[in-house]
Amino acid sequence: MPATFTRHTVETERKDPGFGGKPPVDRRPTGGGGGDENWDSRHSRRHGPREQLIRYRMAVFSVLAADLVFFAVLVSAFFVRQSSVHIAPTDNVVSDWHPLSVPPILWINTAILLLSAFTIEIARRQLFHEIDIMEEWLGLGRPAVRRAAPWLIATIVLGCAFLGGQWMAWRQLAGQGFFFSSNPNTYFFYLVTGTHGAHLLLGIAALVFALVAMFRFKRVEMRQIAVDCTAWYWHAMGLFWLFLFVLLVFFQ
Amino acid sequence: MTTPPLTQRPRRLFTTNHNTLAKNYLLLALIAVITGTLLSLLMRLHRTWPDLAFPIHGIIRPEDYLALVTMHGTLMVFFVLTVVPQSAFPNLVLAAQIGSDRMAFPRLNAAAFWITALSLLTLLAAFFVPEGAPISGWTSYPPLSALAAAGPGQATGMDLWLIAITLFCLAAVLSSINFLATIAVCRAQGLTWTRLPLTVWSWLVSSGLTVIAFSALFIAAALLLADRHFGTSFFLPAGMVINGIPQALGSKAWGTGSPMLWLHLFWFFGHPEVYITILPGMGLASSILANFTRRPVPAYRMMIIATLLIGVLGLGVWGHHMFVSGMNPYAGTAFGLTTIAISVPSSAEVLTWLVMLFRGRMQLTTPMLFTLGFLSFFIAGGLTGPILAQPALDAYLHNTFFIVAHFHLVMAMAGVFSIFAGIYYWYPLLTGRRMNELLGKIHFWISLVAAYGTFFPMHLSGLAGEPRHYAQLAGPVESFTRLIPVERGITWSAFLLAAAQLIFLFNLFWSARRGTPASPNPWRATTLEWSPLPHPTVTSRPYEYGPAAGQSGDFHPQWEPEKPF
Ligand code: HEM
Numbered sequence: 138m139p140a141t142f143t144r145h146t147v148e149t150e151r152k153d154p155g156f157g158g159k160p161p162v163d164r165r166p167t168g169g170g171g172g173d174e175n176w177d178s179r180h181s182r183r184h185g186p187r188e189q190l191i192r193y194r195m196a197v198f199s200v201l202a203a204d205l206v207f208f209a210v211l212v213s214a215f216f217v218r219q220s221s222v223h224i225a226p227t228d229n230v231v232s233d234w235h236p237l238s239v240p241p242i243l244w245i246n247t248a249i250l251l252l253s254a255f256t257i258e259i260a261r262r263q264l265f266h267e268i269d270i271m272e273e274w275l276g277l278g279r280p281a282v283r284r285a286a287p288w289l290i291a292t293i294v295l296g297c298a299f300l301g302g303q304w305m306a307w308r309q310l311a312g313q314g315f316f317f318s319s320n321p322n323t324y325f326f327y328l329v330t331g332t333h334g335a336h337l338l339l340g341i342a343a344l345v346f347a348l349v350a351m352f353r354f355k356r357v358e359m360r361q362i363a364v365d366c367t368a369w370y371w372h373a374m375g376l377f378w379l380f381l382f383v384l385l386v387f388f389q
Numbered sequence: 390m391t392t393p394p395l396t397q398r399p400r401r402l403f404t405t406n407h408n409t410l411a412k413n414y415l416l417l418a419l420i421a422v423i424t425g426t427l428l429s430l431l432m433r434l435h436r437t438w439p440d441l442a443f444p445i446h447g448i449i450r451p452e453d454y455l456a457l458v459t460m461h462g463t464l465m466v467f468f469v470l471t472v473v474p475q476s477a478f479p480n481l482v483l484a485a486q487i488g489s490d491r492m493a494f495p496r497l498n499a500a501a502f503w504i505t506a507l508s509l510l511t512l513l514a515a516f517f518v519p520e521g522a523p524i525s526g527w528t529s530y531p532p533l534s535a536l537a538a539a540g541p542g543q544a545t546g547m548d549l550w551l552i553a554i555t556l557f558c559l560a561a562v563l564s565s566i567n568f569l570a571t572i573a574v575c576r577a578q579g580l581t582w583t584r585l586p587l588t589v590w591s592w593l594v595s596s597g598l599t600v601i602a603f604s605a606l607f608i609a610a611a612l613l614l615a616d617r618h619f620g621t622s623f624f625l626p627a628g629m630v631i632n633g634i635p636q637a638l639g640s641k642a643w644g645t646g647s648p649m650l651w652l653h654l655f656w657f658f659g660h661p662e663v664y665i666t667i668l669p670g671m672g673l674a675s676s677i678l679a680n681f682t683r684r685p686v687p688a689y690r691m692m693i694i695a696t697l698l699i700g701v702l703g704l705g706v707w708g709h710h711m712f713v714s715g716m717n718p719y720a721g722t723a724f725g726l727t728t729i730a731i732s733v734p735s736s737a738e739v740l741t742w743l744v745m746l747f748r749g750r751m752q753l754t755t756p757m758l759f760t761l762g763f764l765s766f767f768i769a770g771g772l773t774g775p776i777l778a779q780p781a782l783d784a785y786l787h788n789t790f791f792i793v794a795h796f797h798l799v800m801a802m803a804g805v806f807s808i809f810a811g812i813y814y815w816y817p818l819l820t821g822r823r824m825n826e827l828l829g830k831i832h833f834w835i836s837l838v839a840a841y842g843t844f845f846p847m848h849l850s851g852l853a854g855e856p857r858h859y860a861q862l863a864g865p866v867e868s869f870t871r872l873i874p875v876e877r878g879i880t881w882s883a884f885l886l887a888a889a890q891l892i893f894l895f896n897l898f899w900s901a902r903r904g905t906p907a908s909p910n911p912w913r914a915t916t917l918e919w920s921p922l923p924h925p926t927v928t929s930r931p932y933e934y935g936p937a938a939g940q941s942g943d944f945h946p947q948w949e950p951e952k953p954f
């Protein structure tokens with residue numbers, strides 16, 4: 138194994154990793170992905186590390202597509218429910234929708250979640266730094282892990298802070314006498330924040346898993362996959378939350 | 390290393406081998422289809438001889454009839470027409486057709502099977518709870534499905550139904566994620582997108598649709614469960630009165646929910662679902678027609694585009710199930726138009742198949758016969774589609790037997806015939822033997838005649854106004870009594886149809902032991918599931934049939950290297 142390598146050899150490896158190829162490195166801002174999809178000339182790169190990464194990303198993105206539908210349905214239900222009325226015996230059009238002013242703490246939570254998107258993205262990128270990855274791959278210590286771990290931990294802390302904040306928002310609402318089944322608006326609030334919170338809880342579990350994986354997994358590619366997939370999931374949850382937050386705050 | 394035939398491998402219960410899972414799925418669907426068929430025969434018996442008393446149960450009461458309808462529809466749509474083409478078949482051949490010996494996520498795939506099995510058990514359990522199975526039909530419209538007081542079976546039975554559906558959605562999404570990833574990354578060297586068999590394209594589109602449609606149903610079912618148990622009112626309108634008793638939850642009256650919301654969500658799932666069940670059959674039809682006319686699929690790229698278009702347009706037509714629901718009439722017109730639009734790519738595929746029939750010499754093997762049957766049902770049922778897509782006509786025809794005729798031809802019979810085609814065709818992959826051809830042909834002809842005999846007259850009784858979901862025609866009102874002879878004919882025909890399936894069952898199990906051993910490529914096909922070696926390098930298109938196609942006869946398999954020119 139040559140101790141030094143030129144860019145040129147890496148470039149060829151990247152195109153055709155074959156069996157036991159080097160782990161993918163970050164040449165483009167997107168990470169390991171690679172946009173060389175060509176309708177007809179694409180040869181599948183079976184069993185290569187890049188192929189593995191793409192496979193897991195595909196799975197995460199499909200899950201996220203399903204999740205997107207999930208939340209889209211929830212949002213459309215919100216609007217339908219908001220606009221449905223009935224005719225009271227007095228011939229009045231009656232709606233049982235009572236606009237709810239959301240607890241202000243949600244603003245802070247949103248900021249926290251946004252921050253966490255940055256921390257996890259930094260962590261993710263550490264794992265695709267070419268020089269670090271090559272050092273690791275050649276068995277010269279684990280600089281990428283060393284650098285990514287603090288950012289992952291920061292993300293976990295921020296994620297927990299967000300969930301704690303959501304919990305406090307619930308407590309405040311309950312304190313004001315708004316419970317799950319008080320009126321249509323409150324159960325939407327609880328449902329939206331609750332299902333999103335459950336997703337985030339899974340995300341935190343994934344983060345913890347990725348953290349452990351970074352230290353335990355023997356293969357660099359598997360570490361990359363663990364962190365990369367978690368990061369995309371986390372980003373999507375951040376994005377979903379932004380939409381849900383706008384919905385809850387501005388579309389009452 | 391090719392995967393050896395299943396019979397030679399030790400059967401482990403919790404296997405992640407996709408071939409074994411395919412067999413498990415087929416077994417599960419067999420249980421569902423037998424149960425579903427028996428239920429339908431009970432319905433037919435009751436409609437024709439309402440006073441017939443059954444040994445243990447006694448007379449079928451109206452609510453029993455509705456429970457039969459509900460469970461029949463749910464079993465057939467989810468556990469037969471979805472499970473076989475969208476779970477069993479891809480497990481059987483998808484990986485092989487793309488030249489891989491494994492799926493992208495074998496454990497996810499296995500988990501999906503077990504969740505499906507749990508879902509089936511949950512559903513069947515509804516028969517055994519107090520008050521029995523739910524009665525609100527496979528579409529489970531609220532408010533009846535939201536209130537336990539709405540009728541017998543709407544308490545625990547309905548809960549079980551909802552839980553079963555939720556589980557099924559989860560399993561469907563999980564297994565589709567596996568298929569999508571498998572198609573995207575496990576393809577053999579050289580197997581580009583335009584070298585994929587049309588079955589693989591179909592599974593790509595139907596898996597995408599599954600991810601979208603079943604997620605919507607998942608949350609809809611969850612919201613309905615919340616309405617039933619957590620005091621919400623997504624679907625429950627105000628002022629519900631059942632049997633003179635105002636309905637309320639504790640001291641609180643229901644809010645102003647909207648049953649229409651369920652209709653939208655359900656059909657947003659429901660229409661893509663009909664394409665999920667039929668798209669794999671359409672892909673299979675192309676493959677089998679090419680194989681047994683020994684001609685390539687003409688307009689192969691156009692077929693891909695049509696498949697993709699069906700997938701995309703299929704997401705925007707759900708409102709044609711709701712013309713008479715009180716939806717905005719302008720929306721009805723719009724959905725009518727999108728529905729006509731989607732019949733364009735469907736017709737394009739049908740015309741291509743017809744062209745294939747006239748260009749080649751047909752080899753009338755059993756799989757080919759069943760594909761022709763599929764084609765005939767798809768056309769016969771498809772012709773009534775554009776009629777129903779006119780809001781004005783549908784106002785009369787909705788909820789009559791005309792609808793029952795439409796979807797039993799276009800979805801149920803077309804779907805089942807393509808399932809049979811697939812089983813006869815791929816049986817050598819399962820067992821290393823072929824199914825008996827003579828029995829297969831007898832099975833086909835009786836089934837074809839009996840299926841038309843069963844479902845075609847329903848158009849007539851539907852046009853006469855016979856409503857759907859009614860337990861009997863005779864009664865204090867005489868208006869439908871003249872339809873009773875038609876009803877009787879349908880019932881006899883249905884029994885013949887069911888009896889013909891005994892031939893199939895016999896053939897299925899008998900051939901596993903005694904069938905003629907199959908050669909490695911018994912149908913002289915070109916696609917990779919028949920390849921003797923895994924990981925071939927592919928240089929050719931999927932359907933290279935015809936005299937000029939190859940050195941080894943009139944075809945050029947995808948696993949053989951490029952022909953020298
Ligand atoms: C030419 C294409 C088609 C058109 C224009 C069409 C149109 C329609 C319309 C308008 C309805 C609603 C009628 C009503 O409920 O009043 C309907 C019902 C139905 N269609 Fe189709 N259809 C087409 C193809 C298909 C296909 C390919 C399938 C299945 C594979 C299918 C399965 C069904 C089912 C299951 C229902 C009844 C659902 C229920 O109410 O329980 N249709 N179709």
Ligand SMILES: [Cu+2]
Pocket residue numbers: 659660663706707709710
């Ligand atoms: Cu439809």
